[in-house]
């Protein structure tokens with residue numbers, strides 16, 4: 299039985315998407331996929347999926363009513379716009395939408411072109427097959443939960459990060475495999491590998507190399523996901539988890555991508571920055587891991603009290619749902635870690651303060667004020 303996600307209708311929608319500029323008007327292909335999915339039981343691998351947990355009638359109606367991608371996103375409070383014109387020049391895109399409003403929008407506009415190019419080189423079908431042949435995923439969520447219990451401090455997701463748009467190059471002498479091994483030896487529960495090349499000087503090659511190096515920690519593919527092609531790509535290169543950013547993705551896309559992650563055995567780390575995003579994400583079934591980013595991806599302002607504020611408001615409902623929270627960005631000292639732990643996080647995602655040290659592995663002890671056990 300052909301999996302739903304590998305079905306011909308899904309593949310042809312991608313061929314259509316890759317074929318050319320369609321603006322951001324409603325995408326009949328996606329409507330067709332969803333409408334088709336309603337009409338018959340969905341199959342993902344051996345399981346028959348319930349129709350209603352895949353789809354939301356209101357959202358289907360929105361597509362059918364002729365709203366554009368950007369209209370739908372804006373109606374959910376998403377400020378990042380999509381150009382949906384992967385073959386157009388930047389000049390043509392800017393004639394239509396004006397200049398990107400902030401760095402995140404710029405990253406996403408570039409990502410749309412990058413994904414279309416990737417898709418043209420490696421069709422979805424190939425990646426689905428490659429992902430199916432990859433070694434099984436490691437339990438990202440389980441590793442965080444176990445490390446938190448073991449150490450009594452937030453589990454560490456240590457980030458392999460060479461550069462960033464806000465800080466420029468963080469480490470000149472950058473060997474991703476050495477850094478990953480040092481992190482693991484010094485008690486990191488999981489690793490985050492930046493794969494964006496243009497803005498972070500990361501790569502999928504780094505992800506593959508770290509996976510192949512014998513590192514046992516589960517790996518997060520730190521990408522700007524806008525398309526399911528990227529999730530299959532990440533899995534085929536050894537990722538166990540992937541980042542989904544609520545500031546970029548509509549509710550329907552988050553649900554759809556979560557579904558794909560589930561089918562692939564991957565964990566989705568859903569990132570929020572503000573209250574509106576937290577509200578949206580808490581309404582989505584199946585969310586197990588939420589990252590609260592202390593850095594605004596639009597302005598770069600870092601403020602750890604963001605984690606505290608969001609958890610004061612939403613902590614009860616998060617605990618009721620058994621969701622694990624990751625405090626992300628701007629953590630430099632044991633006091634910073636204690637502050638977000640007291641706010642209610644069970645894990646932290648840390649890049650700069652580790653990777654900038656001469657010995658990024660030993661920097662872990664400095665960050666937590668004690669050694670972490672494996």
Ligand SMILES: O=C(O)c1ccccc1NCC(=O)[C@H](O)[C@H](O)COP(=O)(O)O
Nearest residue numbers: 462463464595626627628647648649650
């Ligand atoms: O780090 C940035 O400058 C950045 C800019 C735009 C979008 C995303 C960005 N960073 C991604 C992250 O969330 C961080 O890499 C991660 O949380 C670790 O942060 P830090 O410990 O402050 O390096």
